[in-house]
Amino acid sequence: MAIAKKAFVWALFAAGGTVTAFVFPVLILLFVLVSAGMVPENMTREGVLMFAGYWFGKLVLFAVLVLSLWHAAHRMRVVCHDFGIRADAGVARILYLLATIATVITAYLLIRAS
Amino acid sequence: MLRELTCLLVAFYCVLTMIALAAAMDADPQRWSEFILGQQKPAWLVFHVFALVFFTVYQTIAWFRLAPKAMPLQLGDKVVAPGTIVAAHYVAWGVVSLVTLWIAGVF
Numbered sequence: 001m002a003i004a005k006k007a008f009v010w011a012l013f014a015a016g017g018t019v020t021a022f023v024f025p026v027l028i029l030l031f032v033l034v035s036a037g038m039v040p041e042n043m044t045r046e047g048v049l050m051f052a053g054y055w056f057g058k059l060v061l062f063a064v065l066v067l068s069l070w071h072a073a074h075r076m077r078v079v080c081h082d083f084g085i086r087a088d089a090g091v092a093r094i095l096y097l098l099a100t101i102a103t104v105i106t107a108y109l110l111i112r113a114s
Numbered sequence: 115m116l117r118e119l120t121c122l123l124v125a126f127y128c129v130l131t132m133i134a135l136a137a138a139m140d141a142d143p144q145r146w147s148e149f150i151l152g153q154q155k156p157a158w159l160v161f162h163v164f165a166l167v168f169f170t171v172y173q174t175i176a177w178f179r180l181a182p183k184a185m186p187l188q189l190g191d192k193v194v195a196p197g198t199i200v201a202a203h204y205v206a207w208g209v210v211s212l213v214t215l216w217i218a219g220v221f
Contacts, residue, residue, distance in 0.1 A: 014184070020124050021177035026211040027127060028166040030218055034150060035158040041219030045146035048138040051217065065131065068124050075121035082115065102128065109135050 009074060016071025023064050052113035065106045073099035120173040123165050178203040 033040055042051075051057035073095040080091045137149040152158075181203050182196035215221065 017173075017177055020120075021174040022207055022210045023214070024124065024127060025166060025170045025174055025207075026214045027131070028123075028162055028169060029211075030214075031127070031130070031153065032159065032162040032166055033220070035153045035155065035162055037154055039150060040215070043150075043218055045138050045143055047219065048135070048146070052135060052138070061131075061135070065128050069128050072121040072124040072128070075118055076125070079118045079121065082118065102132075106132060109132060109139065113135065113139055 009070075012067065012070040013074040016067035016069075016074075019064055019067045020071055024068070049113060052110060058110045058113065062106060062110050066103050069099045069102045069106075116168075117172045117176050120169055123169050124173075127165075174207065178207070 030040065030043070034043065041047075052061060076095050077088070077092050081088060085091060134149055137145045140146070178200055182199040185199075187194040187199055
């Protein structure tokens with residue numbers, strides 16, 4: 001059970017790392033464009049709702065956000081360990097709880113988006 | 115260590131994207147314009163540019179460099195050269211980025 005759980009967390013971490021490596025530069029670039037006043041044409045309220053309202057958009061957003069969140073949680077656990085926090089079980093519980101909450105909120109937002 | 119710290123940026127941009135989504139979904143259309151206007155501050159621009167460079171160097175490029183070790187690929191009897199695997203990642207990265215920008219309406 002413990003090994004299966006570890007493998008599951010590791011698989012999420014690896015998948016999330018790959019997703020962030022591919023997607024986050026362009027995601028951040030979109031925020032660069034917005035804050036530079038060059039808002040991309042489809043990044044209107046209607047455009048965002050259309051993308052998030054369509055099953056394909058929902059699926060992409062859910063996969064990217066959830067895998068990335070679990071990747072971040074697992075990596076933060078490593079950071080805590082490297083910074084000398086040795087209460088790993090507690091750290092893991094808090095971080096994975098946060099990731100679970102964020103997963104539920106993401107699912108809620110995307111189910112409602114239309 | 116710097117590579118590990120990219121997880122803070124990942125969490126940050128996940129939450130920012132969720133906030134953007136919630137702003138768009140709000141019954142009041144004003145919330146979306148407020149979000150966009152709130153982003154158009156020099157401090158945000160500086161932060162996003164810094165995040166873009168930091169993340170690309172310490173996560174994307176670092177992750178691609180490790181890819182041949184993390185998932186060595188064998189086709190039949192032939193082991194795919196590490197350089198080919200890394201190059202394939204860069205090509206895929208370019209495609210993902212261009213498709214995303216196209217969906218966002220940049221071009």
